[in-house]
Amino acid sequence: MSKLKSQTTNDSQTGSQKNLKEHEDLVSLSSNVFKVRRTLLDQFSRIERDMEKRSKMNREQFASREELNSVMEKLSAFRGELDSVLLKIEERIQHSAESFRIPTMEAAEISPAGGEGSLDEIVTGLNPFNLRRKYHEFSLSMRSEEVDAFGFDPIFDRFVRPVFEFLYTKYWRVETYGISNIPKSGPCLMVGNHSGSLPYDATMLKMAVLKEHTAHREVRFMVEDFLFHFPFLGSMMNRFGGVRASQENAQQLLQAQMPVVVFPEGVKGLGKLYRDKYHLARFGRGGFIRLCLRTGAPLIPVAFIGPEEIHPMMARETFFAGMLGIPYVPITPTFPWLGPAGLIPLPSKWFIHILPPIDLSEYGPEAEKDRVLVYRLAQRVKNQIQEVIVEQLKNRRSIWFG
Amino acid sequence: MSKRSRKGGEENPLSDIEQLAADLPSANGEVYAKIAMTGGSSFRGHLVLKRLAELPHVREIHVFDIKAPLVHAPKVIFHRVDLTRDGADDLVASLLIKNEIKCLVHGALFSGPGRNSSLRREIETIGTFHILNALAEAKVERCVVLGDTFVYGAHSQNPNFISENHSLRALGPDFVRARVDVEKQLIEFAKDYTDCEVCVLRFAPILGPNSTNVRARYFLVGIIPKVLGYDPLLQFIHEDDAAVAAQLAIFSKARGAFNIVGKGVLPLSTGIHLSGRFPVPVATPICKTVFSLGFMLRVWDLPSAMVPFFQYLCVADGNRAEKVLGFRPHYSSRQALKALIEAARLRSVGFSIPSSALGEEQPLKPNEGFVRVN
Numbered sequence: 001m002s003k004l005k006s007q008t009t010n011d012s013q014t015g016s017q018k019n020l021k022e023h024e025d026l027v028s029l030s031s032n033v034f035k036v037r038r039t040l041l042d043q044f045s046r047i048e049r050d051m052e053k054r055s056k057m058n059r060e061q062f063a064s065r066e067e068l069n070s071v072m073e074k075l076s077a078f079r080g081e082l083d084s085v086l087l088k089i090e091e092r093i094q095h096s097a098e099s100f101r102i103p104t105m106e107a108a109e110i111s112p113a114g115g116e117g118s119l120d121e122i123v124t125g126l127n128p129f130n131l132r133r134k135y136h137e138f139s140l141s142m143r144s145e146e147v148d149a150f151g152f153d154p155i156f157d158r159f160v161r162p163v164f165e166f167l168y169t170k171y172w173r174v175e176t177y178g179i180s181n182i183p184k185s186g187p188c189l190m191v192g193n194h195s196g197s198l199p200y201d202a203t204m205l206k207m208a209v210l211k212e213h214t215a216h217r218e219v220r221f222m223v224e225d226f227l228f229h230f231p232f233l234g235s236m237m238n239r240f241g242g243v244r245a246s247q248e249n250a251q252q253l254l255q256a257q258m259p260v261v262v263f264p265e266g267v268k269g270l271g272k273l274y275r276d277k278y279h280l281a282r283f284g285r286g287g288f289i290r291l292c293l294r295t296g297a298p299l300i301p302v303a304f305i306g307p308e309e310i311h312p313m314m315a316r317e318t319f320f321a322g323m324l325g326i327p328y329v330p331i332t333p334t335f336p337w338l339g340p341a342g343l344i345p346l347p348s349k350w351f352i353h354i355l356p357p358i359d360l361s362e363y364g365p366e367a368e369k370d371r372v373l374v375y376r377l378a379q380r381v382k383n384q385i386q387e388v389i390v391e392q393l394k395n396r397r398s399i400w401f402g
Numbered sequence: 403m404s405k406r407s408r409k410g411g412e413e414n415p416l417s418d419i420e421q422l423a424a425d426l427p428s429a430n431g432e433v434y435a436k437i438a439m440t441g442g443s444s445f446r447g448h449l450v451l452k453r454l455a456e457l458p459h460v461r462e463i464h465v466f467d468i469k470a471p472l473v474h475a476p477k478v479i480f481h482r483v484d485l486t487r488d489g490a491d492d493l494v495a496s497l498l499i500k501n502e503i504k505c506l507v508h509g510a511l512f513s514g515p516g517r518n519s520s521l522r523r524e525i526e527t528i529g530t531f532h533i534l535n536a537l538a539e540a541k542v543e544r545c546v547v548l549g550d551t552f553v554y555g556a557h558s559q560n561p562n563f564i565s566e567n568h569s570l571r572a573l574g575p576d577f578v579r580a581r582v583d584v585e586k587q588l589i590e591f592a593k594d595y596t597d598c599e600v601c602v603l604r605f606a607p608i609l610g611p612n613s614t615n616v617r618a619r620y621f622l623v624g625i626i627p628k629v630l631g632y633d634p635l636l637q638f639i640h641e642d643d644a645a646v647a648a649q650l651a652i653f654s655k656a657r658g659a660f661n662i663v664g665k666g667v668l669p670l671s672t673g674i675h676l677s678g679r680f681p682v683p684v685a686t687p688i689c690k691t692v693f694s695l696g697f698m699l700r701v702w703d704l705p706s707a708m709v710p711f712f713q714y715l716c717v718a719d720g721n722r723a724e725k726v727l728g729f730r731p732h733y734s735s736r737q738a739l740k741a742l743i744e745a746a747r748l749r750s751v752g753f754s755i756p757s758s759a760l761g762e763e764q765p766l767k768p769n770e771g772f773v774r775v776n
Contacts, residue, residue, distance in 0.1 A: 039747075143669075147669060244562070
């Protein structure tokens with residue numbers, strides 16, 4: 001284009017070669033600048049749209065509104081500056097073009113047209129062939145760009161919440177008692193009986209606290225090692241609040257003032273046979289008592305009625321499980337026989353009883369070295385949960401309807 | 403996450419002196435006018451060297467390396483030393499004594515596995531051995547080592563945040579074992595020669611507009627391999643932050659190990675989606691084979707030894723560096739990764755963005771940030 005232009009200028013004007021060269025340089029520079037401006041503005045408008053959306057939906061939990069505003073201000077300032085520089089260049093082009101007496105066609109062509117940008121956007125949006133970009137955009141729309149320190153992703157959590165809401169209200173018809181025993185702020189350690197092959201009980205407790213507690217708190221639950229490192233399952237649980245079960249992790253969470261759910265029975269509880277249902281397994285070595293003593297967090301026993309029946313396990317298969325690297329493969333009336341459909345949990349009726357908190361701070365942090373005390377406290381918590389379960393089972397008439 | 407716990411472990415003597423170091427403000431360290439440095443031509447060494455060369459009170463920086471550093475300043479004096487050769491310790495010691503140098507920065511360590519693993523092992527273990535001998539001979543007062551958080555290794559048993567007290571296990575891939583060996587040498591040296599303040603900085607993978615290490619190349623190649631069904635949390639540090647941390651550590655009196663990490667974490671899959679490249683998930687049983695096949699065919703620069711780092715957590719806790727060194731990262735992990743990706747994008751258009759353009763200390767004007775390449 002510029003070559004053609006220079007020919008016409010040569011024909012029309014026999015001006016000095018120096019001026020001409022300068023003009024050409026200017027035109028090439030401006031086209032380069034516009035190219036870069038285009039890419040930059042694309043980026044900025046994307047960032048701005050993103051930020052506006054976020055601040056509107058108030059989803060961003062990691063940046064305050066002031067930070068967002070300051071970034072937006074900086075972006076708009078940069079944009080203004082860029083535009084002013086471009087205006088100056090445009091003026092100079094027009095000026096030099098006038099001095100050569102050529103029509104300012106090129107300047108008009110280059111000048112940023114709002115319609116052109118949006119048309120471009122529509123074209124790229126309709127293009128079925130940039131699948132990779134669409135794939136990345138779609139995947140990023142389902143997640144926050146940065147998760148919190150333990151892997152909880154608020155946007156992904158919102159994305160999967162309807163599923164758990166359905167399970168909570170319609171499928172298992174969970175009834176929660178004593179939700180006010182969970183403090184409105186500050187750390188607390190919830191200790192429950194574990195069952196049901198997958199940590200459905202933890203997610204239901206999480207939903208209960210989220211839906212029915214006055215403060216709508218986010219609960220973190222501890223997941224056994226073999227489940228946490230299971231492909232897909234582990235990373236998914238990590239995104240909606242699961243953390244690998246370990247003393248260090250639980251302590252860090254409690255010190256970050258979060259409510260934490262632990263299941264001291266561990267794998268023994270998960271892999272309970274149907275004939276042993278509602279008989280609590282060994283409560284570990286009292287690690288949860290030591291945690292409470294160390295951090296001063298209140299301990300809240302929780303009794304679950306119902307999750308023992310969702311996967312009535314007849315036997316544990318260990319030979320093939322060993323080859324797969326997991327502790328056992330459950331044999332239920334449905335599982336290996338119906339294929340993947342056998343993994344659908346049965347719709348039993350659930351009750352969650354949250355018991356009054358036990359304050360262990362009177363013993364002081366030194367008491368964690370007292371083995372006898374720790375073991376005795378652990379037994380007491382276990383017996384308390386067991387008693388509540390026995391009492392509630394007496395009153396229950398049906399597994400499916402309560 | 404303001405408060406994070408720290409295990410009160412006694413296994414690692416490098417971090418035993420925490421209490422002592424906590425009492426001393428980091429600014430009270432001695433201001434060294436002459437500093438020696440190994441590995442000045444590496445990327446990390448280059449960052450630190452550039453930073454030191456800008457300081458007015460530093461008058462001489464002696465660089466011991468096999469390759470001349472890229473920093474051209476009259477302060478920088480280059481000595482060609484091959485740390486793997488016998489007699490390297492004598493040579494370094496004589497240079498240290500002759501120039502009366504009291505502070506050494508040991509940066510001749512690799513940021514990840516490479517093609518030549520035997521050379522890497524030799525330089526890391528034998529090089530450190532020679533340097534420690536030279537330190538003992540020249541009675542150097544302060545030694546700062548630029549290490550990495552991958553010494554903790556990516557194990558399934560790792561807690562979400564690894565503190566400096568976490569015991570180092572010589573398990574897993576070769577590059578981790580070699581580094582654990584280096585750290586053990588340092589611990590022994592710190593025990594025997596208490597006159598020398600040994601300070602080990604363990605950096606998270608350094609990303610930024612100019613970084614070229616294994617982790618940076620991972621996000622920039624066309625095909626990104628990942629392990630099917632695993633999505634661990636990653637942690638990075640921006641290159642500007644890394645340079646600031648190194649400067650703080652050199653001019654402080656702190657001893658022991660410090661994790662130098664960026665703010666926050668992000669999942670691996672989010673990083674891949676941000677980079678916009680094509681991910682190739684590989685199932686666990688054939689993972690090692692596929693990774694080493696791609697490595698052999700030069701599709702990517704990741705040997706199969708890196709596989710656990712794409713399965714399990716290796717995230718370190720940076721609270722101690724904040725308390726003792728007063729180091730506070732300015733960029734988050736995501737920002738570091740984004741800086742890398744955006745810079746690569748701009749570079750493909752023909753422009754380059756200097757690392758401080760996102761600006762913390764002397765913010766550039768927006769239109770000054772872009773520098774023409776070629």
